[in-house]
Amino acid sequence: MDWLQSIEWMALLKCFVTGGLICVIGQILIDKTKLTPARILVIFVTTGAILGGLGIYQYIVDFAGAGATVPLTGFGYNLAKGAIKAVKEIGILGAFTGGVTAAAGGISAAIFFGYIASLISKPKMKKE
Amino acid sequence: MKKLGKQTIKFDNPPCITEVASIVGPKEADGPLAKYFDQCLEDEFWGEKTWEKSESKIIKETVNMAIAKSGISSTDIEYCFAGDLLNQCISSSFGLRELNMPFLGIFGACSTFVEGLSLGAIMIEACAQNVLCAASSHFCSAEKQFRFPLELGNQRPQTSQWTVTGAGSAVLSKTGSGPYITHITSGKIVDMGIKDANNMGAAMAPAALDTLICHFKDTGRSPNYYDAIITGDLGHVGKEILIELAQDKGYNIKSNYNDCGVLIFDKEKQDTHSGGSGCGCCATVFSGYFFKQLKDKKIKRLLLIATGALTNSTSTQQGESIPGIAHAVSIEI
Amino acid sequence: MKPLDSKKDYQNYVDKKSPNSPIWKNCLNAFWVGGLICSIGQIIMSICKSRGLSTEISGTIVSIVLIALSAFLTGLNLFNKVGKFAGAGSLIPITGFANSIVSPAMEYKSEGYVMGVGGKMFTVAGPVLVFGISASIIVGLIYFIFI
Numbered sequence: 001m002d003w004l005q006s007i008e009w010m011a012l013l014k015c016f017v018t019g020g021l022i023c024v025i026g027q028i029l030i031d032k033t034k035l036t037p038a039r040i041l042v043i044f045v046t047t048g049a050i051l052g053g054l055g056i057y058q059y060i061v062d063f064a065g066a067g068a069t070v071p072l073t074g075f076g077y078n079l080a081k082g083a084i085k086a087v088k089e090i091g092i093l094g095a096f097t098g099g100v101t102a103a104a105g106g107i108s109a110a111i112f113f114g115y116i117a118s119l120i121s122k123p124k125m126k127k128e
Numbered sequence: 129m130k131k132l133g134k135q136t137i138k139f140d141n142p143p144c145i146t147e148v149a150s151i152v153g154p155k156e157a158d159g160p161l162a163k164y165f166d167q168c169l170e171d172e173f174w175g176e177k178t179w180e181k182s183e184s185k186i187i188k189e190t191v192n193m194a195i196a197k198s199g200i201s202s203t204d205i206e207y208c209f210a211g212d213l214l215n216q217c218i219s220s221s222f223g224l225r226e227l228n229m230p231f232l233g234i235f236g237a238c239s240t241f242v243e244g245l246s247l248g249a250i251m252i253e254a255c256a257q258n259v260l261c262a263a264s265s266h267f268c269s270a271e272k273q274f275r276f277p278l279e280l281g282n283q284r285p286q287t288s289q290w291t292v293t294g295a296g297s298a299v300l301s302k303t304g305s306g307p308y309i310t311h312i313t314s315g316k317i318v319d320m321g322i323k324d325a326n327n328m329g330a331a332m333a334p335a336a337l338d339t340l341i342c343h344f345k346d347t348g349r350s351p352n353y354y355d356a357i358i359t360g361d362l363g364h365v366g367k368e369i370l371i372e373l374a375q376d377k378g379y380n381i382k383s384n385y386n387d388c389g390v391l392i393f394d395k396e397k398q399d400t401h402s403g404g405s406g407c408g409c410c411a412t413v414f415s416g417y418f419f420k421q422l423k424d425k426k427i428k429r430l431l432l433i434a435t436g437a438l439t440n441s442t443s444t445q446q447g448e449s450i451p452g453i454a455h456a457v458s459i460e461i
Numbered sequence: 462m463k464p465l466d467s468k469k470d471y472q473n474y475v476d477k478k479s480p481n482s483p484i485w486k487n488c489l490n491a492f493w494v495g496g497l498i499c500s501i502g503q504i505i506m507s508i509c510k511s512r513g514l515s516t517e518i519s520g521t522i523v524s525i526v527l528i529a530l531s532a533f534l535t536g537l538n539l540f541n542k543v544g545k546f547a548g549a550g551s552l553i554p555i556t557g558f559a560n561s562i563v564s565p566a567m568e569y570k571s572e573g574y575v576m577g578v579g580g581k582m583f584t585v586a587g588p589v590l591v592f593g594i595s596a597s598i599i600v601g602l603i604y605f606i607f608i
Contacts, residue, residue: 007507012500019499019554020492026549027491030283031482034324037282037552038585041561044553045593053600066502069520070527071495071553072589078520079593083601095601099594105521106528106555107590110562111582113532118566118578121536123278125154125172125268178571277568279535280585281544281551281560283487286480321468322475330475334465369464369478376463449468 011065018064022071041072048076053084078102129253133346135339136313143252143259144304145245145459147198148415151190153267153293156404156412159393164416165294166193172268172293180214183266184223187212187295191224191262194297194415200258205229205299209247210262211240212407213291214273215440219264229260237436238265238332238361239315241296241411242455245432246312248300249457257302264295265406274325274441287327289363289405292392296411298419307422307430311347311458315339317438319451325444329366329389329402332435335452336362337373339433343456344379351381355427358418359454360410360434361389363403388413410434422461430459487548494543494550502527502554524555531556535563561585 029040048071051057057077060068068074082102086094100107130138150165157168169186176182187210195202208227210220211234221233236243244261251259270291271278300309318338322331336359344350351357351374362370367387374381388410389403414432421427433456439448464474502523509519534540540560543551551557562582569581583590 007504011507012503015503016496016500019502020496020550023491023495023547023550023553024488026495026553027488028484030549030552031484031487034326037276037280037557037561038588040549040552041558041586041589042592045589046596049593049596049600053596053603064499066506066523067496067499070499070502070523070555072555072558073553075524075555075558075589076593076596079597080600083597084604087601087605092602092605095598095605098601099597102517103593106524106558109525109528110532110559110586113529113559114562114566114582115578117532117536117563118570118574121538121567122570123268123564123567124538125278180571272568276585277564279538279541279560279564279567281535281540281542281547281557281564283482283545283548286482320465320471322472327475327479330479334471337465365479369475372478373464376465 014063015065015067018060018067019070022073044072045076048073049080052077052080075103075106129250132311133342135315135342136311136346137250138311139249139253139309141253141302142308142310143249143300143302144306144308145419146200146299146301146304147194148296148298148419149190149194149197150296150412150415151186151193151294152412155267155398156292156294156392158398161392161413161417164420165412166416172266179266179269179272180218183212183214183219183264183269186266187220187262187264188223190264190295190297191227191260194260194299198299200299200301202229205258205260206256207232207248207251208260208262209234209244211235211244212264213237213270219266220262236453236455237438238405238407238409239434239436239453239455240407241414242360242432242434242457245298245300245309245457246314246455249309249312252300252302259300260297261300262295262297263407263411265291265293265408267291267293270406284401285326287324287329287365287402289328289361289389289402290393290400291406292404292408292412294408294412296408296415298415307459307461309457310460313339313343313346313456315454315456317451317453319449321449323447323449325439325450327365328405328437328450329363330369331437331450332452332454333362333366333369333373336370336433336435336454337377339454339456340374341377341379343431351379351384354384354429354431357381357385357431358433359387361403361405362387362435363389363405364395365402391417422459425461428461432457432459490546491548491550494547495554498527498551498554498556527555528559531559532563535560535567558586558589
């Protein structure tokens with residue numbers, strides 16, 4: 001079990017708590033407002049991109065690792081970070097190519113696996 | 129027939145509800161009224177490829193069952209009134225396309241079944257011998273059209289209702305041994321500005337109240353004239369609201385009032401939150417449960433008020449409020 | 462004040478009569494499920510890094526693995542059960558984004574593979590990409606202009 005040794009338990013705890021708290025913010029939005037899931041996801045991804053652009057989200061990522069990058073705010077942060085990085089490298093064109101390049105893996109995976117899942121399985125009635 | 133007051137019709141020769149049939153889905157079959165339905169399905173597809181086809185099959189088989197049980201030849205049934213919730217009422221028009229009788233498609237959202245009974249009764253009084261009425265809904269096709277894909281991992285609010293999978297159908301005849309439709313009160317559209325599509329009960333309760341009071345005023349009856357006053361699908365939230373609103377207006381309906389959406393599911397065990405809804409809710413609960421109660425004379429006078437939320441997904445997204453409607457029929461033995 | 466005096470009175474009355482969601486229970490479930498999903502991501506991240514991969518590549522692998530996992534659970538008709546229990550706990554992590562793409566794809570299969578699956582796939586997730594990508598472009602432009 002050599003992979004167990006590669007885990008830093010303190011980092012994992014920070015990740016768990018931060019990720020959980022970000023989700024709790026989402027849950028409060030679900031229960032206290034009439035926002036639909038799509039709107040909540042939009043709020044999170046946009047907030048992430050803005051905080052990422054301002055450089056604030058970087059601190060949360062440094063602190064919590066995947067606890068900050070796995071929630072959708074992290075997706076927004078990743079898009080913004082990619083855009084900034086590409087602007088530094090290739091100038092203004094980078095604003096248009098950097099974001100999607102950084103998030104390409106996630107977007108493509110979602111499309112690909114979504115299509116595969118629709119091929120092989122059927123929606124089922126919720127039992128409750 | 130004779131007009132009473134503003135919105136009520138009294139029939140001189142009350143049309144008879146000769147026979148009814150009901151088919152429901154598996155979740156309704158787990159509910160407290162399961163034993164009253166004619167047929168309970170084991171899965172929502174019923175051997176079909178899509179939810180829409182399945183709903184069409186349910187209404188088709190329900191109608192065929194009602195005709196078969198009535199013993200009337202289908203060629204002797206002159207008109208069919210039917211409707212459902214899907215866009216342009218495709219469940220009923222596709223399901224009943226082989227019925228081979230004059231077909232009048234109707235839409236009153238979840239009030240469709242009683243709207244059909246009202247129009248059918250007028251048709252009988254006017255000229256027809258036998259008329260067929262039917263309405264259906266399907267949880268999965270309704271979720272897909274009005275809300276979200278079934279596999280989306282979202283939470284349903286406490287005020288939301290569960291669309292009933294099922295269809296109810298009734299054959300009305302000029303003569304017969306009852307129960308009879310003695311009065312109909314057609315409701316007005318009432319909109320109190322509720323915008324939350326997850327709280328239909330609250331949106332429809334004012335319409336139910338309007339029709340209820342109008343019925344009492346037009347007929348001169350009071351709530352205790354009826355053994356049971358039953359609304360279509362106000363659910364737990366809407367039921368409480370209607371009781372209080374009626375109390376406020378001076379009508380005490382606490383003792384003999386209930387709601388089909390409350391009756392069809394076990395709220396605690398089945399986690400249906402505010403209760404059942406959909407055209408199929410009122411249609412199956414009346415055709416399954418109340419018709420038998422009337423036949424057995426356990427209930428002799430029933431006021432059935434089906435409620436509908438006249439909304440669609442476009443109007444909801446454009447931020448429109450939800451207009452409600454309620455139609456009442458007085459059924460007596 | 463009577464509830465039916467005006468639309469506003471009725472709305473207030475309805476708000477009082479409507480049961481609220483069990484917010485404490487929901488938040489607790491969202492917290493631990495959300496934390497758990499992030500922790501799975503963290504573990505995958507550690508493994509990737511210990512194999513000498515860069516932070517960027519490790520992050521992408523984490524996304525892809527979690528998306529595949531979420532698509533798999535959605536396909537097995539299990540994700541909606543997780544979502545009902547955990548609420549935002551499974552919605553907010555990238556798993557919710559994947560579920561919002563996979564679930565309409567499955568639902569609209571009956572309308573065909575091109576306009577059904579292909580066309581409706583982004584009914585829920587489309588706005589996320591539109592707003593996320595637009596925001597990133599604006600961030601990039603601002604960065605270019607001011608810095």
